[in-house]
Amino acid sequence: xxxxxxxGRLSREEHNVVALSDRGQIQASxxxxxxxxxxxxxxxxxCLNPQGEIWITTGLDHFIAFDESTGRLVCEAGVxxxxxxxxxxxxxxxxxxxxxxxxxxxGGAIANDVHGKNxxxxxSFGDHIKSLTLIxxxxxxxxxxxxxxxxWFSATVGGVGLTGVIASAEIQLRPVAGPWxxxxxIAFDNLEEFFRLSDTSEAQWEHTVSWIDCISKGGxxxxxxxxxxxxxxxxxxxxxxxxxxxxxxxxxxxxxxxLRPFNMxxxxxxxxxxxxxxAHYEPFFYPLxxxxxxxxxxxxxxxxxxxxVVPREVGQDAVQAMLKEIARSGDGSFLAVLKxxxxxxxLGMLSFPQPGVTLALDFPNHGDRTHKLFKRLDAIVRExxxxxxxxxxxxxxxxxxxxxxxxxxxFIQYRDPGISSGLSRRLMGS
Amino acid sequence: xxxxxxxxxxxxxSAIAEQCARQWAKENPSExxxxxxxxxKAERIASDLKxxxxxxxxxxxxxxxxxxxxxxxxxxxxxxSGNVDVALIAHGSLPDQEACQNDLVLCREALxxxxxxPVLFAEAFAMQMQKANSGTLAIIGSVAGDRGRKSxxxxxxxxxxxxxxxQGLQHRFANxxxxxxxxxxxxxxxxxxxxxxxxxxxxxPVDRVAAEVVRGIESGQRVIYTPKIWSVIxxxxxxxxxxxxxxxxx
Ligand SMILES: Cc1cc2nc3c(=O)[nH]c(=O)nc-3n(C[C@H](O)[C@H](O)[C@H](O)COP(=O)(O)OP(=O)(O)OC[C@H]3O[C@@H](n4cnc5c(N)ncnc54)[C@H](O)[C@@H]3O)c2cc1C
Numbered sequence: 001x002x003x004x005x006x007x008g009r010l011s012r013e014e015h016n017v018v019a020l021s022d023r024g025q026i027q028a029s030x031x032x033x034x035x036x037x038x039x040x041x042x043x044x045x046x047c048l049n050p051q052g053e054i055w056i057t058t059g060l061d062h063f064i065a066f067d068e069s070t071g072r073l074v075c076e077a078g079v080x081x082x083x084x085x086x087x088x089x090x091x092x093x094x095x096x097x098x099x100x101x102x103x104x105x106x107g108g109a110i111a112n113d114v115h116g117k118n119x120x121x122x123x124s125f126g127d128h129i130k131s132l133t134l135i136x137x138x139x140x141x142x143x144x145x146x147x148x149x150x151x152w153f154s155a156t157v158g159g160v161g162l163t164g165v166i167a168s169a170e171i172q173l174r175p176v177a178g179p180w181x182x183x184x185x186i187a188f189d190n191l192e193e194f195f196r197l198s199d200t201s202e203a204q205w206e207h208t209v210s211w212i213d214c215i216s217k218g219g220x221x222x223x224x225x226x227x228x229x230x231x232x233x234x235x236x237x238x239x240x241x242x243x244x245x246x247x248x249x250x251x252x253x254x255x256x257x258x259l260r261p262f263n264m265x266x267x268x269x270x271x272x273x274x275x276x277x278x279a280h281y282e283p284f285f286y287p288l289x290x291x292x293x294x295x296x297x298x299x300x301x302x303x304x305x306x307x308x309v310v311p312r313e314v315g316q317d318a319v320q321a322m323l324k325e326i327a328r329s330g331d332g333s334f335l336a337v338l339k340x341x342x343x344x345x346x347l348g349m350l351s352f353p354q355p356g357v358t359l360a361l362d363f364p365n366h367g368d369r370t371h372k373l374f375k376r377l378d379a380i381v382r383e384x385x386x387x388x389x390x391x392x393x394x395x396x397x398x399x400x401x402x403x404x405x406x407x408x409x410x411f412i413q414y415r416d417p418g419i420s421s422g423l424s425r426r427l428m429g430s
Numbered sequence: 431x432x433x434x435x436x437x438x439x440x441x442x443x444s445a446i447a448e449q450c451a452r453q454w455a456k457e458n459p460s461e462x463x464x465x466x467x468x469x470x471k472a473e474r475i476a477s478d479l480k481x482x483x484x485x486x487x488x489x490x491x492x493x494x495x496x497x498x499x500x501x502x503x504x505x506x507x508x509x510x511s512g513n514v515d516v517a518l519i520a521h522g523s524l525p526d527q528e529a530c531q532n533d534l535v536l537c538r539e540a541l542x543x544x545x546x547x548p549v550l551f552a553e554a555f556a557m558q559m560q561k562a563n564s565g566t567l568a569i570i571g572s573v574a575g576d577r578g579r580k581s582x583x584x585x586x587x588x589x590x591x592x593x594x595x596x597q598g599l600q601h602r603f604a605n606x607x608x609x610x611x612x613x614x615x616x617x618x619x620x621x622x623x624x625x626x627x628x629x630x631x632x633x634x635p636v637d638r639v640a641a642e643v644v645r646g647i648e649s650g651q652r653v654i655y656t657p658k659i660w661s662v663i664x665x666x667x668x669x670x671x672x673x674x675x676x677x678x679x680x
Binding site: 019021022023024059062063064065066068073075087 | 470475478484621
């Protein structure tokens with residue numbers, strides 16, 4: 001048995017670990033009930049199976065085929081997005097969708113149907129999967145995609161690993177001139193301005209995301225960042241430095257004393273820097289990837305991320321209300337991220353993105369105090385008819401899950417009975 | 431610009447070998463020849479390399495690793511399409527020491543696959559490299575070959591055989607353009623050692639080991655310990671007096 005953590009480091013549960021490394025032998029490894037686990041970059045228990053078996057997929061890291069003329073890439077599910085980006089961008093192709101870290105697997109990105117800063121233009125990760133191979137614990141192998149067994153496909157995209165093990169997938173990449181992004185940062189003082197900036201930017205800018213200062217009185221001031229792929233090719237790439245959090249500090253370094261000065265400094269520094277500039281895609285898309293193990297700064301008790309999406313019509317009020325609760329609690333985080341999703345229905349039965357606005361924040365784990373705050377935030381999300389992101393969740397109540405994911409009953413029919421996770425037991429009862 | 435290289439990898443499905451191949455693929459080689467026993471696995475590795483380095487020719491050959499005649503024939507065949515710049519001999523399997531003590535057939539297999547077989551491949555390459563007066567021959571040994579220990583001396587003895595053999599080969603090629611490199615990885619995180627990891631062993635990441643192997647081969651070092659710390663650890667272990675050594679449970 002080995003202790004496996006997810007990114008939030010909230011638990012230290014034992015798992016029996018089985019490493020999958022041979023695509024031809026996956027089936028043979030699924031003898032006892034378990035759960036696929038990629039890079040463990042999910043925050044809560046969606047990628048954990050406490051006291052049970054975990055099938056680590058990072059050894060399934062082979063490319064299978066690439067068509068230079070169409071940009072279609074076939075690869076095993078344990079390939080990291082980082083490997084795809086570094087190999088393909090110099091050849092003129094880029095992943096259409098990536099989350100805020102490239103240290104995740106293709107399988108993990110499909111199972112959580114992850115989104116990026118360009119959801120309003122291209123949708124989520126699953127929208128670019130042409131087909132995938134699903135291996136079930138009963139011995140079945142199902143090839144599915146938008147045109148082939150679409151019901152299995154939409155259960156598996158965003159299906160949080162519960163429909164089977166994804167062995168490989170075919171991804172449609174997008175053409176790109178080079179590794180550079182034209183970026184612009186604009187400061188805003190309140191949510192109204194944020195929404196105005198979103199509305200006026202989305203037609204012209206592929207990537208938009210905002211950092212907000214969740215501590216300041218009134219809440220809602222922040223920095224709006226937008227970017228477009230640049231036409232430039234030849235420019236020397238910056239040298240990547242690697243910072244590391246070497247140890248777990250005995251207490252969380254994120255507390256009431258550090259937060260306010262940090263958020264203030266960051267806001268003013270960036271505001272002062274606010275301008276247009278050419279950025280390399282790595283720091284632009286993955287600002288934290290160079291700080292290895294930054295999740296350790298929250299100390300041994302770990303941290304929660306609370307990410308919700310609420311419909312656009314009520315978005316401003318709901319976000320304002322959440323920010324108010326958070327400011328009152330004094331427990332906000334370094335990373336409060338606000339973004340609007342595009343007006344498109346999600347492909348997956350349990351996919352998170354839906355039309356509206358999404359707010360994501362980290363909270364150090366202060367036990368009861370933190371849970372009380374979450375209760376108040378839950379109430380706002382429920383009333384707004386929003387939902388919480390499963391990839392980030394470790395505690396939402398079952399009722400909120402059922403209210404937020406109306407296709408749950410349909411999804412359940414596609415579950416693999418040989419697979420269960422901490423999250424599925426908590427929210428689906430098995 | 432770097433000259434394009436032809437690279438031959440024996441035991442290409444071993445984890446360290448595969449990671450080395452990926453590193454070489456980044457350098458845009460002209461040809462990578464994979465030699466293995468398992469056709470299906472080798473094909474998977476070949477198609478992966480093909481995506482990583484579309485301009486290189488990737489060949490995938492199978493051979494019986496214990497058949498001296500077949501081995502000689504195969505290396506001869508590889509040379510027919512041009513000289514090899516780098517040959518990496520990487521195969522091996524970690525036997526269960528206790529099982530080897532109880533079953534001479536297993537003991538024999540472990541010695542064959544980890545000792546005799548790599549030497550046969552090396553000798554076949556040596557013959558060709560001598561003719562061409564060029565090439566780097568790299569062989570994966572092990573820190574286990576540095577001093578016999580009760581926990582794995584069958585494996586260690588085979589690797590010790592390889593080490594002694596390489597010394598001789600280095601002597602033979604001392605005044606030529608042929609380079610011979612012995613690589614001694616410490617415990618590395620591969621499918622071969624997965625069971626050690628479950629029981630809490632500290633293992634070096636395989637891509638890091640591979641990067642050091644490729645760099646070491648490039649610079650033509652005679653002996654490469656990887657990770658480097660193992661050169662110090664093994665120096666201590668080699669020099670421990672027996673009265674101390676015998677009390678260690680290693
Ligand atoms: C710094 C940071 C920034 C992030 N930013 C974003 C963001 O902007 N947008 C976003 O959407 N997410 C974001 N995330 C979350 C992250 O993208 C997702 O949690 C992602 O799914 C993690 O992938 P993984 O490979 O680590 O999978 P894991 O976390 O290990 O597993 C995730 C799920 O996938 C399943 N799974 C994994 N592999 C397979 C497989 N082969 N077959 C079947 N199921 C499988 C697991 O069972 C589990 O349910 C971020 C995370 C971090 C740490």
